[in-house]
Amino acid sequence: MRISLRHQSDRLALLTGRPKLLSVDYSADPAIVSRALPRRADDERKNVLLLGGNGFVGMHFLHDLLDDERVEKVYALVRPKGTNSGEARIRRQARKYKMALPESDKLVVLEGSYLEPSMGLDETTYETLVSDVDVVIDAAGATTHEYPYARYRQEKVLPTVTLAEFCLTRRFKTLHVIGSVGSEVYTRLRDFYRPSFFFCGYSKMKYVVKHLSLKMNRDGVPIHVYQAPFALGGPGTRFKDPGMEYSFWNMVWHMVQQGQTYQFGGTNPMVAGDVLSRAVLNNALSAAPRPISYPVTPVTNEQLAERLGLELVPYKEFRQGLVLANRFRLREVKWRNPISSARREWQRAGFVRSLFPRCLPELLTNIDTAVRAPAVPLNAGIPAIDVLVANARNIRKIAKDLPVVATAEKAVPEAIEETAAESRAA
The missing domain is CATH 3.40.50.720 (NAD(P)-binding Rossmann-like Domain)
Known part of the structure; x- marks a missing residue:
């Protein structure tokens, strides 16, 4: 054949x-x-x-x-x-x-x-x-x-x-x-x-x-x-993944740095x-x-805002603030290596624009629509937002700027692990 x-x-x-x-x-x-x-x-x-x-x-x-x-x-x-x-x-x-x-x-x-x-x-x-x-x-x-x-x-x-x-x-x-x-x-x-x-x-x-x-x-x-x-x-x-190698975590980091996320009717x-x-x-x-x-357990931006202490704003406002905060800055150019450092600055500013394009809500809606197609039963057991937050707190670059964990929330990872162990045993 x-x-x-x-x-x-x-x-x-x-x-x-x-x-x-x-x-x-x-x-x-x-x-x-x-x-x-x-x-x-x-x-x-x-x-x-x-x-x-x-x-x-x-x-x-x-x-x-x-x-x-x-x-x-x-x-x-x-x-x-x-x-x-x-x-x-x-x-x-x-x-x-x-x-x-x-x-x-x-x-x-x-x-x-x-x-x-x-x-x-x-x-x-x-x-x-x-x-x-x-x-x-x-x-x-x-x-x-x-x-x-x-x-x-x-x-x-x-x-x-x-x-x-x-x-x-x-x-x-x-x-x-x-x-x-x-x-x-x-x-x-x-x-x-x-x-x-x-x-x-x-x-x-x-x-x-x-x-x-x-x-x-x-x-x-x-x-x-x-x-x-x-x-x-x-x-x-123990809620550890590739971390900042993911574009997803880069997006979350920028949201945390800005203290905002955007209003969106779909899911991530x-x-x-x-x-x-x-x-x-x-x-x-x-x-x-x-x-x-489509094996997906989505989270909403409303959940992100609540758990990560972020303000919800319209996407246009969110993107404008993000682009302004990450624009090319001449003062960041190292004059001992002007060409290479200028290139890095342009790449950094360009990456942020590319990571949050004007059409981001539209493309996320396209993904969200496809994900709602018939999928394999997931039997997840653990709320997706709990998984996300537990991972975020394991990424040093993100965790240092997250709000202080409430006493009740400190027990979440242990409770999640117990639930998962019971699920595996069953």
């Missing part, structure tokens, strides 16, 4: 804003091929291949897979880095996020890359994967937003097609791709030409992956996509990492997985 993305159809879809122009070539009818391949019965334990298991979200998947009685074996493909083995990188990430991985003989760590032929594995190991795996979870890929679409195309779009082909070789496998609600910002042609941070090459890649996955699913390829939001730390990490997309993991795995290990899911 051979699957390939038809030449430049993804770029044409982005140029015209028409995802229907995405085109895929198959060497055989994927629906017929999938029915003919051997597969395990629905009640049998499954073997899972996890890509990106050493990332923040991937660590949650790894933890829950090792703890799930529906899973027989977990193959974790980790790219080698320097002298550190794949197992060492996983252990380091577990320590970084204070995660205790279950003791289990299920785990098989493989060093390789899904970007390479045969995943960078020797022939015997690759053949084992092709013949033994039942479920593939793709949580790998870049998390930065600074590259053009061409780079993300090579790192994510084309590999998604290759993984789909892998899933229709030797044994029937379902493919579960972690997408992003950020791709929902595109609703009109002009959105594809906006200069803001939210309309960058990364978002375009996620847009293509979403629509490509849906198209292949309609054609009979067992691929499923999850439009995930910002994944924050949950009780399992987020989810705790453990809640996201359970939602994805419950769908992936079900007999009939949904083609697309």
Whole structure:
């Protein structure tokens, strides 16, 4: 079975804003091929291949897979880095996020890359994967937003097609791709030409992956996509996440610095990492997985204002104050290095404008509308705003400017952890 993305159809879809122009070539009818391949019965334990298991979200998947009685074996493909083995990188990430991985003989760590032929594995190991795996979870890929679409195309779009082909070789496998609600910002042609941070090459890649996955699913390829939001730390990490690496926390920091947030009738997309993991795995290990899911537990700006001590103002007023406070200042230029320091000042001022574009309420409304589509049941248990505040207090840059915690609120993290433990036990 051979699957390939038809030449430049993804770029044409982005140029015209028409995802229907995405085109895929198959060497055989994927629906017929999938029915003919051997597969395990629905009640049998499954073997899972996890890509990106050493990332923040991937660590949650790894933890829950090792703890799930529906899973027989977990193959974790980790790219080698320097002298550190794949197992060492996983252990380091577990320590970084204070995660205790279950003791289990299920785990098989493989060093390789899904970007390479045969995943960078020797022939015997690759053949084992092709013949033994039942479920593939793709949580790998870049998390930065600074590259053009061409780079993300090579790192994510084309590999998604290759993984789909892998899933229709030797044994029937379902493919579960972690997408992003950020791709929902595109609703009109002009959105594809906006200069803001939210309309960058990364978002375009996620847009293509979403629509490509849906198209292949309609054609009979067992691929499923999850439009995930910002994944924050949950009780399992003691509410620790990548912090200021997220644009979300950069936005919150600017709000706290200004003492304001903006009036908005919609919501902000987020989810705790453990809640996201359970939602994805419950769908992936079900007999009939949904083609697309929106595992989101949103928070409102009203909740942000109340819990972080912020004033609610119209968005226009909020943005004007923010841009004025973060404008380019000549006095900030270091005259010993005038060119580089001036460039940094321009970039800082430009980033703030890009992070809070004039159309921000509109694009958040587009995301909010999509999130309200039928979603995987989350069974979250912990209020999303409590998760957000607990994480914010773990980020030093933000926490130092937050209001003093009330006595009653000090017990919230402990109460949340008790609730989560009871939920896991149940």
